[in-house]
Amino acid sequence: MTSVIFEERRDQVVTKGEAPFRISCDKESLAGAVSQRACVFCGSRVVLYPIADALHLVHGPVGCAAYTWDIRGALSSGPELHRLSFSTDLREQDVIFGGEKKLERALIELIDRHGPNAAFVYSTCIVGLIGDDLAAVCKRVQEAKGIPVIPVQSEGFKGNKRAGYAAACRAMFSLVGSGDTAGISPHSVNLLGDFNLAGEIWIIRGYLERMGVEVVANITGDGRVADIMRAHGAGLNVVQCSGSTMELARMMQEAFGVPSIRASYFGVDDMAKALYDIAEHFGEPKLMERAKQVVREELATVYPQIMEARRRLAGKKAAIYVGGAFKAFSLVKSFRLLGMQTVLVGSQTGTDEDYQELAAITDPGTVIVDDANPLELMTILKEKGADVFVGGVKERPIAYKLGIGFCDHNHERKLALEGFVGIVNFAREIERTVLSPVWNFVPRIGGAPLGARRAA
Amino acid sequence: MLLRHTPKEIGERGALTINPAKTCQPIGAMYAALGIHGCLPHSHGSQGCCAYHRSTLTRHYKEPISAATSSFTEGSSVFGGQANLLQAIETIFTVYDPEVIAVHTTCLSETIGDDLPQIIDKADKAGKIPPGRRVIYANTPSYVGSHVTGFSNMVKGMAATARKSGQKNGKVNVIPGWVEPADMEEIKRLAALLGVEIILFPDTSGVLNGPLDGQFQMYPPGGVTMDELKSTGDSTGTLALGEWCSAEAARLLDTSCKVPCRVLEMPYGLKATDRFVDALRTIAGVSVGDEINHERGQLVDMISDMHQYFYHKQVAMAGDPDQLIALCEFLVSIDMWPRHVVTGTPGRAFEERIRQITAGLPYQVNVKAGAGADLFLFHQWIKNDPVDLLLGNTYLKYIARDEDIPLLRFGFPILDRVGHQYFPSVGYKGGLRLLEKILGALLDRKDRDDPEQSFELVM
Numbered sequence: 001m002t003s004v005i006f007e008e009r010r011d012q013v014v015t016k017g018e019a020p021f022r023i024s025c026d027k028e029s030l031a032g033a034v035s036q037r038a039c040v041f042c043g044s045r046v047v048l049y050p051i052a053d054a055l056h057l058v059h060g061p062v063g064c065a066a067y068t069w070d071i072r073g074a075l076s077s078g079p080e081l082h083r084l085s086f087s088t089d090l091r092e093q094d095v096i097f098g099g100e101k102k103l104e105r106a107l108i109e110l111i112d113r114h115g116p117n118a119a120f121v122y123s124t125c126i127v128g129l130i131g132d133d134l135a136a137v138c139k140r141v142q143e144a145k146g147i148p149v150i151p152v153q154s155e156g157f158k159g160n161k162r163a164g165y166a167a168a169c170r171a172m173f174s175l176v177g178s179g180d181t182a183g184i185s186p187h188s189v190n191l192l193g194d195f196n197l198a199g200e201i202w203i204i205r206g207y208l209e210r211m212g213v214e215v216v217a218n219i220t221g222d223g224r225v226a227d228i229m230r231a232h233g234a235g236l237n238v239v240q241c242s243g244s245t246m247e248l249a250r251m252m253q254e255a256f257g258v259p260s261i262r263a264s265y266f267g268v269d270d271m272a273k274a275l276y277d278i279a280e281h282f283g284e285p286k287l288m289e290r291a292k293q294v295v296r297e298e299l300a301t302v303y304p305q306i307m308e309a310r311r312r313l314a315g316k317k318a319a320i321y322v323g324g325a326f327k328a329f330s331l332v333k334s335f336r337l338l339g340m341q342t343v344l345v346g347s348q349t350g351t352d353e354d355y356q357e358l359a360a361i362t363d364p365g366t367v368i369v370d371d372a373n374p375l376e377l378m379t380i381l382k383e384k385g386a387d388v389f390v391g392g393v394k395e396r397p398i399a400y401k402l403g404i405g406f407c408d409h410n411h412e413r414k415l416a417l418e419g420f421v422g423i424v425n426f427a428r429e430i431e432r433t434v435l436s437p438v439w440n441f442v443p444r445i446g447g448a449p450l451g452a453r454r455a456a
Numbered sequence: 457m458l459l460r461h462t463p464k465e466i467g468e469r470g471a472l473t474i475n476p477a478k479t480c481q482p483i484g485a486m487y488a489a490l491g492i493h494g495c496l497p498h499s500h501g502s503q504g505c506c507a508y509h510r511s512t513l514t515r516h517y518k519e520p521i522s523a524a525t526s527s528f529t530e531g532s533s534v535f536g537g538q539a540n541l542l543q544a545i546e547t548i549f550t551v552y553d554p555e556v557i558a559v560h561t562t563c564l565s566e567t568i569g570d571d572l573p574q575i576i577d578k579a580d581k582a583g584k585i586p587p588g589r590r591v592i593y594a595n596t597p598s599y600v601g602s603h604v605t606g607f608s609n610m611v612k613g614m615a616a617t618a619r620k621s622g623q624k625n626g627k628v629n630v631i632p633g634w635v636e637p638a639d640m641e642e643i644k645r646l647a648a649l650l651g652v653e654i655i656l657f658p659d660t661s662g663v664l665n666g667p668l669d670g671q672f673q674m675y676p677p678g679g680v681t682m683d684e685l686k687s688t689g690d691s692t693g694t695l696a697l698g699e700w701c702s703a704e705a706a707r708l709l710d711t712s713c714k715v716p717c718r719v720l721e722m723p724y725g726l727k728a729t730d731r732f733v734d735a736l737r738t739i740a741g742v743s744v745g746d747e748i749n750h751e752r753g754q755l756v757d758m759i760s761d762m763h764q765y766f767y768h769k770q771v772a773m774a775g776d777p778d779q780l781i782a783l784c785e786f787l788v789s790i791d792m793w794p795r796h797v798v799t800g801t802p803g804r805a806f807e808e809r810i811r812q813i814t815a816g817l818p819y820q821v822n823v824k825a826g827a828g829a830d831l832f833l834f835h836q837w838i839k840n841d842p843v844d845l846l847l848g849n850t851y852l853k854y855i856a857r858d859e860d861i862p863l864l865r866f867g868f869p870i871l872d873r874v875g876h877q878y879f880p881s882v883g884y885k886g887g888l889r890l891l892e893k894i895l896g897a898l899l900d901r902k903d904r905d906d907p908e909q910s911f912e913l914v915m
Binding site: 029030031032033034035036037038039040041042060061062063064065066067068069079080081083084085086087088089090091092094095102105106108109110113114124125126128129130156157158159160374375378393394396397398400401402403442443 | 476551
């Protein structure tokens, strides 16, 4: 793998066990790299867009709105306004003379027609450059229309996706605290960092309901503006996908004293731990009792199915390259549960702390990588003989070209992977791709076809 | 009803686009650049642009899409992107080793005012471009035109590499426009059948419809070579398919290298393919052989076999201007009736041409291009005047579902079906495929909806 890694990136690709673990991360991508990373706007957009009763207006040329039009499959149980694509579609004239008037007209027209409960206005690269005063326009329209109109400072070039998450958190924070918290149970939580892909947040809410814990606000999957406004009344923030919403939890802690815990709903261990942690936080024995009961009931259903899948998957090798590192922790554990070994794990935006933890939970020899490019990924996949690759949209065809199975653990997830039922779905997805007969038809460079291996 | 937020009443619309029927320039430039052999497209802007374009192209082609980015930061937006591009050129040639880098700009670098030719020249003088390697470019400001404009600009950038040696090469340049890899293959096959040597550019066949062979190739075997592009200046003539996609490049070859050009409509359907074949025949001085006549006859045969099912079926179509014009003509020629036609790409000539093609219909078609021409308006038109068939990209599926109208997927992007990579829509063979798909959509619907007593076995 040595030849394809840039000199400058040498300390961003590390093999566990070779030396004391040190990785360099959270640095800007090298200009000219075929990076798999995205921009600030992308970060803000994916976090906020699942708020289904809000208007999401992208202020910029049409592309930014077009490419993010309903791409994430964040499900709503009610309004579908978030699945439309609204853009001020800035033209050359606007770039020269400014886009504020256009933005104001667009906002008023949309608010009048659709009657949203709030409006988010996303700034893009060009807006940052021409200097439109987004905040002033938003303030004027907010006063005229009587709904929160919130600027999201998500100029694409002002950092990477993480900066976009932070901008989204600041935007949401401006809503928090304005709603009535009367009647909220002391045993109540907000679910942060779940985007309800394939209906996942409904699964988690179901468990909490059975435990007797009230969910005040979904942040943001199947999210509603009014819920976020009263989110400060919840007893606890449960933060999944910490990269994206930890900042909001931190601000809520500071301003309203709402404590927070980190959680992951992927995999049996982490899911159970999340429920126990919530119960423990409230210190109410009944909650813990019911949490244990939920886990018991769920496990009784899923455990035999997991063992069944394990029988077929044991010994296979997995590679993981995802957006945020926190998800990778659960994936490593889930693969272990299925009897599989993780040979590569990496993320676009992990922090030093994240990578330390990855190093702690993986086996020696596992390659750990930050902000990879396709050549690196390909080389490592081949060297390590991975049977399945977990990644996002851009990685899928690379895996297939190499004759390796693939699982989308990102925007294009089709089955719920969270919760206890999620691990069964996950096992099914992995099985479906790893054991697919198609790989028998593929010449595998540097290795026998999977079919031959299986027979051996 | 996913689009329950779309009212039937068409009210005053301000400056705003809802559910766009277009996207921005750079993705078109990236697609065109992938049609050059050994080329790594490069996006001179923020990381997000490049990631979005790669993701969209990946979803459409289901192939790996490699492209690099200048990874702009706050500093670049203040001090200009020159340092980023210089570093990018060096990094790319050192690590990814392409034969050519095709740089396109973004709204950010355009507004900052980065001067691409000057920066590329500087890179060259500093020895950052290895011998025999090239860096070509196109200016693609996202706030002008659409993805089609960006495609055209990059194709023009390709034509700018042509040189006139004084020695004619006996070939014909064919600029196919934004069509699928399979269409490019089909155009090459038709030319070969005619016995005409052509230089096709861009040519994404063999790049974006490759086989699964156990390896990831950053530069698959297909694509027009830089030598071929250079030699387009020595060709007998140029056929540009599509005013919006291809004409600019052809006119540049005419002025810079005195290669005469003709601009034709894209060869979708019978009449446009006839004109294409005839133009190619004329320019090369050959005659049309039996094989092509046979294919043409098959297309006419299928139309005649099934013409009663096409009769006055109304169609709403959205997409890109060159494709819509040719398809519109094809539909009218088989007795179908275009009803609503929308493209987000600006161009008054588009509306005029569509009106001309549909002049014989008993109503005025709804047609709109550019500002305000989006899928929101398109849907409102359909609510007011329902149609039998939708034709356009995957984003039309929301309307198809809400209004319960069959959808024939055509254009870019197609995110939820396959086939466009492998089966051509251009030429007579492509016409057969289009008819098969139209009939499939209409007759499946008929089978589903006909009452029991009129449900037919034979159609």
